[in-house]
Amino acid sequence: MLTKPQDLLTGYVEVSSLPIMYSRINEAINNPRMSMNDISKVISEDSGLSARLLRIVNSAFYGFPTKVETISRAVTIVGTQQLRALALATSVMNMFRGIPQDLVNMESFWKHSVACGLAARCLATCRGDSNTEQYFTLGVLHDIGRLILYSKLPDLARQALVRSRTEGELLFVVEREVIGFDHGAMGAALVQGWKLPASFEEVVAFHNNPGGAKRYPLETAIVHVADIIAHVMRLGTTGERFVPPLYRKAWDLIGLPESVLAPTIDQVGIQFSETIHHMFPDSVK
Amino acid sequence: MGSLNLDDIQPGMTLADDVKDKSGRILLTAGQKVTDKHLKIFKMWGILEADITDNKDDGAPKVEPEIDPLPNGEVQKEADEFFRHTDLDHPAVKEMYRLCIARIVRKSGGVAHAD
Numbered sequence: 001m002l003t004k005p006q007d008l009l010t011g012y013v014e015v016s017s018l019p020i021m022y023s024r025i026n027e028a029i030n031n032p033r034m035s036m037n038d039i040s041k042v043i044s045e046d047s048g049l050s051a052r053l054l055r056i057v058n059s060a061f062y063g064f065p066t067k068v069e070t071i072s073r074a075v076t077i078v079g080t081q082q083l084r085a086l087a088l089a090t091s092v093m094n095m096f097r098g099i100p101q102d103l104v105n106m107e108s109f110w111k112h113s114v115a116c117g118l119a120a121r122c123l124a125t126c127r128g129d130s131n132t133e134q135y136f137t138l139g140v141l142h143d144i145g146r147l148i149l150y151s152k153l154p155d156l157a158r159q160a161l162v163r164s165r166t167e168g169e170l171l172f173v174v175e176r177e178v179i180g181f182d183h184g185a186m187g188a189a190l191v192q193g194w195k196l197p198a199s200f201e202e203v204v205a206f207h208n209n210p211g212g213a214k215r216y217p218l219e220t221a222i223v224h225v226a227d228i229i230a231h232v233m234r235l236g237t238t239g240e241r242f243v244p245p246l247y248r249k250a251w252d253l254i255g256l257p258e259s260v261l262a263p264t265i266d267q268v269g270i271q272f273s274e275t276i277h278h279m280f281p282d283s284v285k
Numbered sequence: 286m287g288s289l290n291l292d293d294i295q296p297g298m299t300l301a302d303d304v305k306d307k308s309g310r311i312l313l314t315a316g317q318k319v320t321d322k323h324l325k326i327f328k329m330w331g332i333l334e335a336d337i338t339d340n341k342d343d344g345a346p347k348v349e350p351e352i353d354p355l356p357n358g359e360v361q362k363e364a365d366e367f368f369r370h371t372d373l374d375h376p377a378v379k380e381m382y383r384l385c386i387a388r389i390v391r392k393s394g395g396v397a398h399a400d
Contacts, residue, residue, distance in 0.1 A: 126331055128307040170370050225377075232385045243385075245370050246378050258380040259290045259333045265384055 005189035040072035055278040085133035111236025120226035143238040145187025210250040221250035302336035
C-alpha cells in the first residue's frame with residue numbers, strides 16, 4: 001500500500017487549515033496585551049459562532065442558574081481557554097458539512113463524537129482535572145480521520161466497512177489491513193496541519209491503542225475510555241460496530257473506580273441532546 | 286456492608302467512614318445517618334461511593350442487592366455480539382456490559398416488550 005495519510009491531504013484545501021476565525025481567537029488569547037474585552041470583541045465578530053457559543057453556555061452543558069446574554073459575560077464566567085476549546089469543537093463540526101453521506105451518516109457520526117466528548121469531560125471532572133472543555137474537544141475530534149478516509153478513499157473505506165461487518169472484526173483493525181493505516185493515523189496527520197496543541201495529535205492517533213501515547217498518556221487514556229462509554233451508550237457511530245477493547249493500563253492510569261461509569265452515563269445522557277443540537281443546529285436535529 | 290455506589294445508598298443508612306470530597310474536606314463523619322439532603326450534597330461534590338455500616342438494628346431499610354433487569358435471550362445475544370472484542374473479566378468492562386444491557390432493556394420498553 002503506497003498511500004500515506006499525508007498524501008490524502010495534499011490539495012484538500014477545505015480541511016487543510018482551521019477557519020480563520022479560530023486562528024484569530026487563538027491569537028487574541030495568546031497575546032498578553034489583549035484584555036478579556038478585546039477577546040470578546042474578536043469572538044463577537046463572528047455572529048454565527050457567538051450565537052452557537054452562547055447557546056452551549058446556556059445549555060445543560062453548564063447548567064448555570066441565570067442566563068448568560070453576552071459573549072463578554074461568557075468569557076468572564078466560562079473562561080477564555082474553555083471558550084476557545086468550545087469554539088474549536090463547533091468550528092470543526094461545521095467545517096465538514098460538505099462530506100458525502102453515502103458511507104457515513106453525519107448525524108450519527110457527530111452523535112458518537114459528542115457523546116465521547118461529554119464522557120471525556122465528565123471523567124476529567126470526576127478526577128478533578130482543570131480545563132475539562134479541552135477533553136470535550138479531544139473527544140469530539142477523536143474519529144475525525146474517518147471523515148477523510150470516507151471522502152478521499154471511498155472504495156477502500158467501503159471495503160473496510162463491509163469486511164468489518166461480515167467478519168465481525170473491529171473496524172480500526174480492518175482499516176489497517178485494507179488501507180494500510182487506521183483512522184487514528186489519518187486524523188493525527190490532519191490535526192497536525194491545524195497547529196493545535198501537541199496533545200491533540202497524540203490523542204487522535206492513539207485513542208484505540210493508548211499504549212502508543214508517550215507524551216500525553218492520561219489525555220489519551222481518558223478519551224480511550226470515553227470512546228468506549230460512547231459506544232456502550234449507542235447514541236451514534238462513526239463506523240465501528242463493536243465496543244472497542246479496553247486497554248487495562250489506560251483504565252488504571254485514570255484511577256477512578258468502576259462506580260464512576262453509571263453516573264457518567266447518566267450525566268452524558270442529560271447533556272447529550274441539548275449539546276448536539278446547539279453545536280450543530282442546522283444539520284442535526 | 287462496605288462500599289456502596291451512591292445510587293444504592295438509601296436515606297437512613299449509617300456511614301462506616303467519613304465521606305470526603307476530592308480535596309479531603311469532610312462532608313459527613315462516620316456514624317451519621319444519611320438523609321436525602323446529604324445524598325444531594327454528595328452528588329454535588331462528585332462523591333461516587335461511601336462506606337456503610339453492617340448495623341441492621343438502626344432501622345435502616347435493608348439494601349437489596351441491585352436487581353439487574355433479567356436480560357432475555359435476544360438482548361443478551363445482542364450485547365454479547367456488541368462486546369465480543371472486549372475482556373468481560375475486567376471489572377470496568379463488566380460494569381459497562383451491565384449498564385449497556387440495562388439501556389437496551391429500558392429502550393425497548395422493558396423485558397416484557399423486548400421479544
